[in-house]
Amino acid sequence: MVPITDPLSFAEVLRRHRHAARLTLEQLSEASGVSARSLSNMERGRSRGPQHRTVTALADALALDESARKQLIELARDGRLRDHWTRPTGLCALPRSVGDFTGRAAELAWTNDLVRAGASPGAAGVGLITGPAGLGKTTFAVRAAHALRSEFPDGVFFLDLFGMSPHPVAAGEALALLLRALGVADHEIPNDVPERASLYRSLLEGKRVLVVLDNAASEEQIRPLLPSGSHGRVLITSRRLLAGLEGVRRLSLGPLPVAEATELLAGIVGDRSASDGEPALTQLAQLCGGLPLALRIIGNRLVSRPGWSAAELVARLANEERRLEQLSAGDLKIAKAFGMSYEQLAVSARRVFRRLALVPGRDFDAALAAVAGGISAEDAWDALDELVDLGLLQDGASGRYRFHDLVRLFARDRLQAEDTATERDALIETVTSWLLRMATTAGRWFEPAYGRPDRPDPDLAHLSSPEEADHWLRVNVDNWLGALRHMASIGRFAAVLDCAESMNWFSDQWMHAPHWYEVFTLGAEAADVLGDPARQAKQLNMLAWVHLVPREDLETTLRYTAQAIDLATRSGATVQIALAHHHAGGALRRLGRIDEAIAAETQAAQIHKANGDMDRYCHCLGALGTCLRDAGRHTEALEQYLALLALLNDDRSGMTPSVAAFLRPIVLARVGECLGSLGHRAEAITKLTEAIGLMEQAQLPVPQARSLETLAALLADEGRTGESRHAYARAAEVYEAIDDAEASSRCRDLAAASPQPPKAG
Amino acid sequence: MTTIKNVVLVHGAFVDGSGWQGVYDELTTDGFHVRIVQNPTLSLDGDVAATRRVLDVLDGPAVLVGHSYGGAVISEAGTHPNAAALAYIAAFAPDKGESVGTLIADPPPGAPVAPILPPRDGFLYLDRDRFHGSFAADLPAQLAAFMADAQVPWGVDALAGAVNEPAWRHRPSWYLVATEDRMIPPAAQRVMAERAGSFVVDAIGSHAVYVSQPAVVAELIRQAAV
Known part of the structure; x- marks a missing residue:
């Protein structure tokens, strides 16, 4: 046996097996039903991750033994996953359009009109595609967006709003996703929804962008996501008419006409359509109600289980009298199509399928599927492959899978009936x-x-x-x-x-x-x-943090800290008392209530010191310095920072060395700032320069950028123009590295500004 | 807010009420009480009276739905106390003093013109050979041929009947624009819908959209019933 050094590729393994079986491409194609062209693409590595059913057909045709078969299947699976990983995963990127998209010419003309007509006054350029599940609203919107791409040089964005899930994406969350896609850094995204919406609108002002909002739940969810400018266009899909939205053009999507439905089905079954015959496919298309989702599932069912002809499937579907309690009358046609595929699954795959309906989130991976199915991860992979082949699951990015909403409903119905x-x-x-x-x-x-x-x-x-x-x-x-x-x-x-x-x-x-x-x-x-009041106090302190830092809702922070102090005091949880005082101090300082802030931080510091928690004690001392600085009490602030610095430089302080090393450059920079404010510029410049060097070593870009900007201003005041310009330029670089575009351009402008005479004071 | 449980369907010219079967099936499955007016289309007054007779015996409010010329009928009959909302399906929505005749008198240049033959003994007919293409392009040829041969003659008094008090001035209205309509140009539908202040939904469909796309039509009616 040849020792395997490099992992073999799917292409190589396939070619070896074919040669070992002494088959030409044409012969293997004949034996497997896979076209010679596809085979050639696989062997040349152009198609690294063929579908599961294709691989099993090849393994059958090559009469591979169990281990060789397993190897081939796994290589294909890796290839499919790698394809997912290397796919463009831009934020809010438009998904690919399906290759066999069929029909809908008049609908595409409608979206085309919408985009062009929107330029007239009074028209908002917002189109809503509505209709029941399974009509292919998303597929259509994606197709339309691709067709219109060239009209939108500033970008096409796509966002799934999960309108039919129990927890649709909230407007604020949707705005955050869109803002991120528009290049806004996390920390620059405002906290409340109106501010996010206004930033979003201002970014889209005058831009020619198309935003596709897929699967919308409600008017409230959509309203903040509509740009106000005259150049942006929006395509919404929803099962609802969203009657409360004004200035929207609505298109009620219907099922595919029989001819187009038959064409789609014939495209999916490929070479088989000749043997199945047009009349049987037409009947099948009619039984599927012209619904693309049902057509896809039935088509995949025909391809992956070649034992049955279309005519037999027609007979089965026509006789189907399964009761599907949770499905409405309109969904029944689809449900029958699902039933055809479901019944073909092995018992274990059926169990995994229906049990996956209970996964609480929007998608899942093989590990979670294994838990739900009560099977090994290995078996879960196989079941998932089979379900994807049949169109009962969709495989998304990075090995995650999801249901179409209607399929999940069907699975839930089966679970209800069978377990x-x-x-x-x-x-x-x-x-x-x-x-x-x-x-x-x-x-x-x-x-x-x-x-x-x-x-x-x-x-x-x-x-x-x-x-x-x-x-x-x-x-x-x-x-x-x-x-x-x-x-x-x-x-x-x-x-x-x-x-x-x-x-x-x-x-x-x-x-x-x-x-x-x-x-x-x-x-x-x-x-x-x-x-447990102590642990409750801890959670309340976390809630105080949520409102202090990410939300910046200071009054609410204070309500939580008051509750936390109360509960922690009752239970003697001194650490939580101190943390609550510290959070309260932060909120009070920002509210401008400096004396109260100082009192709170002082209490926190005392408790931490008494507990021997020197790390937190030092954090509180630093916060005290900030309070004094904010109050304009620079001399006291300087004393506070110098005392803290002495503690940080003391090996026997009892601090964790890494925490001390983290705080040292920051405190040193604060010393420099205070000196500068007190007019000791030369000394301030020395301290800040030292601090900036330490920050560079410790990779603390956020305080470093700020310190560089302060240093640059001091240098300018000293008349050291060249050095100042250099410091501003460096600050601009660091700001840019941390995605603070506004500060970066401010510093760049200052760096470019002509030398100025030293300012007085 | 009370939800309307009754639906009254009024057909247009050249057809009878049986074309509503698909819409009827959709709505009755959802629990609506659906009545179909078999309006004779001899005169507007006669059709309005036929519609009012159906509305009279209802136990509560209804969505009153009109297709094509049926839109003129519901515009006049819709002031009935049991007509709570109006739904126009590729329909005429005449204003005070207007009739279908005046609305189609002046087709914009380039717009498709309905192949209505000159009146014979006070009745209008659609050209059989052009029925499929003009009235029902999205229906199977065999069904379109049947509809052409089964067409109901349209009385000239129906065409000329003017609306006295348009109900859309007093009732909320919904309008389904059939984008591929070759009988009433979609642009004209849009103008009438806008004038009536209707909630507008587009559907890709011929003038016979109520036959070819019953689910889409039923969805608009459901919306009007909320």
């Missing part, structure tokens, strides 16, 4: 418990005292680094949040509180996620029910 209530309850327990334990374990990666868990539960998916934990928590957020909500609703408060607590550190890592308020509120309520 007992006890089985369903047990399944919900299994899935939510797994999700919550995964989230809690992942969250703890970021906690200094925990880090990597020694012995995670053996059934959990493996997370080997903080990056993986971070990734898992982000892509699964609606899954674990759904599990958290469920556990709270059935009174599993200990698990809820554990999970909320595990997010204390991770939340700082993902500050701008919209979910923290809900997570910590559930945590606080759980602690309340459990009668």
Whole structure:
């Protein structure tokens, strides 16, 4: 046997097998039903991840043994995943249009008119494509957007609003996604919805962009997302008419006419259409009600299970009398089409399919599918491949899968019919418990005292680094949040509180996620029910943080800190008392209530010192300095910072060395700023220069940029124009690196400004 | 807000009420009580009276729906107390003093003209050979041929009947514009809908959109019933 050094590619392995079987491309094509051209593309590596059913057909035709077959299937799967990874994953990027898009010429003309006619006064250029599920609204909107692309040099954006899910994307979240796609950095995204909407509108002002808002839920969700300018255009898809939206042109999409429906079906079944015959395909198209979703599923069913002819399927469909209680009359035609595919699945794949309906989030990966199906990850991959082949699942980016809403409804109906209530309850327990334990374990990666868990539960998916934990928590957020909500609703408060607590550190890592308020509120309520005031105080402090930092809602911060202090005092949780005072101090300082802020920070500092928590003590001393500086009490602020600096430079202070090293350059820069404010410019310049050097080493670009700007101003005041210009230019660079475009251009302008005489004072 | 449970469907010229079957099936499945007016299309007054007789016996408010010339009928009959909302399906919505005759008198240049033959004994007919292309291009040829041969003669008094008090001035209205209509130009439909202040939805369909796209028509009526 040849030792394998490099992992072999799918192309290479396929070619070897074909040669070993002594088959020409044409012969293999004949034996497998895969066209010679596709085979040639695969062998040349141009199609690295062919569909599962294609690969199994090849394995059959090549009469591969079990292990060779498995290898080929896995290589194809890797190829498919790699294709996903290398796909353009721009934010809000328009998905690809389906290759076999059929018909809809008049509808495409309608969108074309909309885009052009919108230029006339009074017309807003907003089009709504409406109609029931399965009509291909999204596919059509994507196709239309591709066709119109050249009209929009400033970009085409696409956003799925998950209108039919129990938790549609909120307007604020949608705006954040669009703003990010428009190049706004996280920290520049305003906190409240009206401000986000006005930033969004101002960015789109005068721009020729097309925004596709897919699967809209309501008027409230859409309204803030409509640009006001006369150049932007919007295409919305929704199952609802959204009658409350004004200035919108609406197109009620109908089913495909029989001829087009038959054409679509013939395209999907490909070479088979000759043997099935046009009349049978036409009948099948009619039985599918001209609904593209049903046509795709029936077509895939024909291709992947070649045993049945179209005529046989027609007979089966016509006789179908399955009761589908949750589906409305209009959806029945589609449901029958799903039933044809469902019945062809192996028992285990059927079970996975219907059980996946209970996954709380919008999509899932193989690990979660394995948990839901009660099978190994290996078997889950196989089941998912099969379900994708049949069109019952869609495979999205990076190995994640999702249902079409109607298919999920069908799966839920099957679950209701085929599994007992006890089985369903047990399944919900299994899935939510797994999700919550995964989230809690992942969250703890970021906690200094925990880090990597020694012995995670053996059934959990493996997370080997903080990056993986971070990734898992982000892509699964609606899954674990759904599990958290469920556990709270059935009174599993200990698990809820554990999970909320595990997010204390991770939340700082993902500050701008919209979910923290809900997570910590559930945590606080759980602690309340459990009668644990100390842990409740901790959650309230997290809520104070949510309102102080990401939300900047200072009055609310103070309400939470007051509650936290009360509960923590009752339970003697001194750390939480101090943290609450510290959060309150931050809010009070920003409200301009400096004396109260100083009092709060002083109390916090005393408690931390008494507890021997020197790290937090020093943080509070720094905050005290900031209060004094903000109050214009520069001499006192300078004393405060110098005392702190002495502590940071003292090896025996009891501080964690890494925390001291982190704070040192920041405090040094503050010393410099105070000196500058007091008129000791030369000294200030020395301190700031030293601080900037340390920040460079420690890679602290945010304070570094600020310090460089302060330094540049001081140098200018000293008349050291050349050095000042250099410092401004450097500040502009660092600001740019941290995505603060506004500050960057401000510094660039100052750097470019002509030398000025030193200002007085 | 009370939801309307009744729907009254009024057909247009050259056809009878049976074309509403698809819409009827959609709406009755949803629990609506649906009545179809078999208006004789001899005169506007006669058709208005036929519609009012149906409205009279209803147990509550209805969405009154008109297709084509039926739009003129509902514009006049729709002031009836049981007509709570109006739905125009590729229909005429005449203003005070207007008739279908005056509305089609002056077609804009280039617009498709309905192939109505000159009156014979007080009745109008559609050219059989052009029926499929003009009236029902999105229906199968065989069905269009049947409709052409089964066409109901349209009385000249129906064409000339003027509306006295347009109901769309007093009732909320919805309008489905058939974008491929070759009988009433879509642009004319839009103008009438705008004038009536209707909530407008477009559908890709011929003048026979109520036959070819029953689901789309039913959805508009559902919306009007909320």
